[in-house]
Amino acid sequence: DADVTQTPRNRITKTGKRIMLECSQTKGHDRMYWYRQDPGLGLQLIYYSFDVKDINKGEISDGYSVSRQAQAKFSLSLESAIPNQTALYFCATSDYSDTQYFGPGTRLTVL
Amino acid sequence: AQSVAQPEDQVNVAEGNPLTVKCTYSVSGNPYLFWYVQYPNRGLQFLLKYITGDNLVKGSYGFEAEFNKSQTSFHLKKPSALVSDSALYFCAVRDRGGGGADGLTFGKGTHLIIQP
Numbered sequence: 001d002a003d004v005t006q007t008p009r010n011r012i013t014k015t016g017k018r019i020m021l022e023c024s025q026t027k028g029h030d031r032m033y034w035y036r037q038d039p040g041l042g043l044q045l046i047y048y049s050f051d052v053k054d055i056n057k058g059e060i061s062d063g064y065s066v067s068r069q070a071q072a073k074f075s076l077s078l079e080s081a082i083p084n085q086t087a088l089y090f091c092a093t094s095d096y097s098d099t100q101y102f103g104p105g106t107r108l109t110v111l
Numbered sequence: 112a113q114s115v116a117q118p119e120d121q122v123n124v125a126e127g128n129p130l131t132v133k134c135t136y137s138v139s140g141n142p143y144l145f146w147y148v149q150y151p152n153r154g155l156q157f158l159l160k161y162i163t164g165d166n167l168v169k170g171s172y173g174f175e176a177e178f179n180k181s182q183t184s185f186h187l188k189k190p191s192a193l194v195s196d197s198a199l200y201f202c203a204v205r206d207r208g209g210g211g212a213d214g215l216t217f218g219k220g221t222h223l224i225i226q227p
Contacts, residue, residue, distance in 0.1 A: 004154075033214045035214070035217075040120075040219055040220075041219060042115075042201060042217040042218055042219040042220055043155075043201070043215075043217040044217075045214035045215075045216075048214050058214055090154055090155065092155075092214075098143050098145075098160070098162075098205060098215075099145070099157055099160060100145075100155075100157070100214075100215060101157065102147075102154035102155040102156070103154050104153060104154045105153075105154050
């Protein structure tokens with residue numbers, strides 16, 4: 001969905017490096033989410049945000065942090081990347097209808 | 112706690128035949144239920160959702176799903192499959208009584224393969 005963009009689309013990094021994944025949306029939604037997808041495991045929620053002043057941990061937040069810089073921007077950081085954080089990362093937004101709209105994903109490889 | 116099960120890793124269907132992708136869920140209250148589709152190298156696309164009302168929900172690309180409360184199921188169906196329907200399908204649930212903007216809980220996904 002072009003209304004939700006993620007940068008970078010692909011990233012290869014080394015163990016111990018700090019990485020930031022960025023998400024921007026033009027849908028005007030208050031709610032934003034970060035998920036990771038691993039083959040055979042579906043999507044797992046990392047963090048979510050109701051609005052700029054509200055950040056909540058999801059089911060797998062350890063090793064990750066987030067920043068909601070504005071209504072339209074929600075960044076995910078890996079403070080010290082490790083190989084088992086190799087995955088496909090998705091940002092999503094939703095309005096009060098609960099339907100979530102996903103970005104195209106960032107493929108992260110940690111060597 | 113909420114959970115979703117998609118019992119089939121892969122479903123194979125001949126083009127033109129009806130298809131069903133199974134989903135069962137568990138929530139403590141009443142559910143919001145969703146189906147998403149993921150094509151290779153793409154994000155998830157919303158197909159349809161059940162919030163309340165009619166148990167048969169119609170969505171994009173000719174797909175529909177039937178909410179069955181007694182069986183806690185929300186199977187995805189299509190009367191006549193197309194090769195272009197081949198993709199990875201995810202069922203997702205949120206407890207309606209959960210409050211707030213909790214993320215959805217997703218199943219592990221089912222690969223749907225439509226054979227010409």
